[in-house]
Amino acid sequence: MENTERFVVVPKSENGTARPPAGSYHRGMSKPNPPPGYYAGLTNLVLHPDVEEVKLGKGLVMRRTFAHFMISNTVAFRPPVAPGKHHGGPWKATTQGDGFDVFTEIYIPSTYKPPHGLKPIEVVRTLTCMLRLHCNPEILFLLEANHSLSAFAAVPDRDMIIRPIESTPHYIHLQMRDDGLEAAASRLMWVVQNWQTAVDLMGLQADFKLAMEAYELSTFVPSHALTLVSLWGALEALFSPSTAELRFRVSVLISSYLCKPGKARLEKQKEIFDLYDKRSAAAHGKPKHSELHLAQSYGILRAVLTQIIESKHVPTKDELNDMLMGVQ
DSSP states (O other): OOOOOOOEEOOOOOTTOOOOOOOOOOOOOOOSSOOSSEEEEEESOOOOTTOSEEEEETTEEEEEEEEEEEEOOEEEOSOBSSTTSOBOSOEEEOSOOEEEEEEEEEEEOTTOOOGGGOOHHHHHHHHHHHHHHHTOTTOEEEEEESSOTTTGGGSOGGGOOEEESOOSOOSSOEEOOOOOHHHHHHHHHHHHHHHHHHHHHHHHOHHHHHHHHHHHHGGGOSOHHHHHHHHHHHHHHHHOSSSTTHHHHHHHHHHHHHSOTTHHHHHHHHHHHHHHHHHHHHHTTOOOOOHHHHHHHHHHHHHHHHHHHHHTSOOOHHHHHHHHTTOO
C-alpha cells in the first residue's frame, strides 16, 4: 500500500491552460469515423501528443478530441407572448461567462452492458472519479453525447444529442505532486487496470458508492466545512458500525486498514484522530480546520478507496476487528 497521497489546495487556474496531468503512452490510431454510441467529453485530461487513443477494455476507448464548451446566460425582460411561447425581446447576454476545453473523450459502445443495471453515465462517473483519484483532481465530466465530439460538426441537428453534465466550477482546487511523465503514465494505467473492479463495486456496495460520490462531488460544494463533514461521513459509513466512540473507533480502524502494526500505524491513528476533531468542529458550526486539514482528509479517503479497489473488496466489520487485533 502506497503512502497517503499528500494533496495541496491551490488557487484556481486560468481557463485554457490545462497541461497533460496524465496519459497512457501506448501509441494507437483512432478511427477516422468514430461510430455512434455513448461519448463523454473530459476537461483537464490531455493525452500525450504521440497517443491517439487508449483501449480501456470491454470495447471502451479513451481518445484525443477537441471541443470548446462556452457557458453563457441570456436574460429576457418580458413575459411570454402566450403560454408555451418565447419571451419577448430584447434579450441580453450576461456580463459573466465561462468556458472549458475538452481534449479527451471516452467512448462506450452499445455492445457493452454495464453490470448490476448501471447506466453508461454511471460508468463514466466512476471512471472520472478514478481519474480524479489518481491523475488530476480537477478533471471534469463535462459533456455527454451520442457521437464523437471530433465528428459532431458534421452531425445533422436532428440526429444530435449533447448535454452538459459537470459545468459547475470547483470550489476546492486540489493539486497532486508532479512526478513526471513516467509517473503520470503509471497513474493512468492504474485506472485502465482497475476501472472494471470499481464499476462492479459501485453496483454492489452502497457504502463504497457513497464514499466514491463524496470524493467525486465534494469539490463542488462552496463550504469547506460541509466538504469536510461529507468526506468524514463517507469514512464513517465504511469504518463505524455504531455511533459510540466514533472518533476513536474510526481513527483506529482506518489506521489498521491502511498500515501494518507498528509505528506507522500509530502515527496514522494520531493524524486521523486529530482530523476527526476538525470534522466534529465543522459539523457543529465552529470550524477549526485549515486547508491543510482539508487536503489531509482528501488524502485519507483517497488511500482508503485505492486500497478497496485494488483488493476488489470492501472490508467487513469482522475483518476490520481482526486487523485491529493483529489477526491475519
